[in-house]
Amino acid sequence: MRWVALAVLGAGLLAVPAVAGRYELSVLILVFQFVLMGQAWNVMMGYAGQLSLGHALYVGLGAYVPALLWLHLGVSPLIGVFAGMAAAMLAAGVIGWLGLRFGIEGVYFALLTIAFAEIARVAFDHLAITGGAGGLFLPVTPEGRASWWMLDGGPVFFYYLTLGLAAGATGVVAWLARSRFGFLWRAVRDDPVAAEALGVNLFRARMQAILVSAAMASVAGVVVAFYYRNLFPGQVFDMSRSLELILAPIIGGLGTVMGPVVGAALLTPAGEALAALVQELGLDAPGVKAVAYGLLLIAVIWVRPSGIWPWLAKRLGVS
Numbered sequence: 432m433r434w435v436a437l438a439v440l441g442a443g444l445l446a447v448p449a450v451a452g453r454y455e456l457s458v459l460i461l462v463f464q465f466v467l468m469g470q471a472w473n474v475m476m477g478y479a480g481q482l483s484l485g486h487a488l489y490v491g492l493g494a495y496v497p498a499l500l501w502l503h504l505g506v507s508p509l510i511g512v513f514a515g516m517a518a519a520m521l522a523a524g525v526i527g528w529l530g531l532r533f534g535i536e537g538v539y540f541a542l543l544t545i546a547f548a549e550i551a552r553v554a555f556d557h558l559a560i561t562g563g564a565g566g567l568f569l570p571v572t573p574e575g576r577a578s579w580w581m582l583d584g585g586p587v588f589f590y591y592l593t594l595g596l597a598a599g600a601t602g603v604v605a606w607l608a609r610s611r612f613g614f615l616w617r618a619v620r621d622d623p624v625a626a627e628a629l630g631v632n633l634f635r636a637r638m639q640a641i642l643v644s645a646a647m648a649s650v651a652g653v654v655v656a657f658y659y660r661n662l663f664p665g666q667v668f669d670m671s672r673s674l675e676l677i678l679a680p681i682i683g684g685l686g687t688v689m690g691p692v693v694g695a696a697l698l699t700p701a702g703e704a705l706a707a708l709v710q711e712l713g714l715d716a717p718g719v720k721a722v723a724y725g726l727l728l729i730a731v732i733w734v735r736p737s738g739i740w741p742w743l744a745k746r747l748g749v750s
Contacts, residue, residue, distance in 0.1 A: 459590060462695050462699045464597075467597050467651045468490060469679035469692075469694060469695055474607065474647065475640050475641055477690070481637055484674065485544030485545045485670070486644075487548050488544070489652070490648050490651050491668045492649060492652065493650060494515070494667055496515040497653050500514060508653055516645075526547050556665065567663075582657040601688060615631055678694065678728060679694030679695040682698055683738050687741060690738050693739050702723060705723050706719065
């Protein structure tokens with residue numbers, strides 16, 4: 432029955448571009464982006480228990496590195512994505528080594544991740560090659576020469592691309608959750624002392640989760656760069672982006688495969704609908720979406736502290 436439901440859902444998602452308009456596709460593309468970024472953070476926090484509030488660093492590196500390689504060397508982003516992953520994993524490795532080597536945990540580890548994201552923001556603000564604070568702009572390929580190889584296409588192209596990436600990330604997390612990595616991460620998260628007593632290498636297990644999470648987040652950065660075709664350090668590396676991407680897994684259910692999916696599917700359309708409503712009413716309320724996200728987060732934590740998906744899964748009779 433579960434596979435039938437998944438098949439029906441998959442067929443419905445594949446058929447969406449045939450009936451949806453440009454605006455609806457843009458909202459769904461945003462949903463899939465947050466699923467991908469949420470799954471990345473879910474690996475690190477939900478499964479391994481490592482709190483990060485600086486994941487914008489990995490998204491930003493995953494955006495800038497492929498964009499610069501394409502802009503200056505003509506390297507396809509499908510190849511540049513691996514360079515972006517390497518850069519993000521290198522940064523994550525440094526942060527992870529510093530944090531784990533010196534026993535920096537919990538909120539102090541989160542502060543370390545914020546510090547590195549801020550360092551990147553300031554650095555990219557002053558680097559000529561990145562365009563500095565003025566931004567980096569990717570030219571649009573002339574009509575007739577656009578191709579998937581260069582990640583150049585319209586909303587339908589990016590709809591299917593982000594749908595595939597979101598589905599792939601969810602599949603990877605589902606596999607990891609049932610693999611040896613997932614069991615080790617949960618053991619380290621729930622009781623590190625007992626896990627270490629049983630022979631688990633805490634440093635290695637946590638570092639693996641940090642690196643996997645950074646690599647997944649960097650892939651989302653490639654979509655950010657080539658979908659919007661402009662990058663500003665003050666936006667890409669800003670802490671608000673790090674906070675925004677963690678909301679879906681928290682609301683949906685941390686440490687669950689479907690939590691980030693459910694959270695993004697509920698949160699993003701609600702936020703976009705509210706912003707559109709405020710604009711339609713002619714009100715000047717630039718922070719209304721953030722306020723709505725905050726209120727929704729408080730409500731979910733109050734009513735369903737473990738997230739929406741665990742409660743919903745019980746009602747649907749799935750695990």
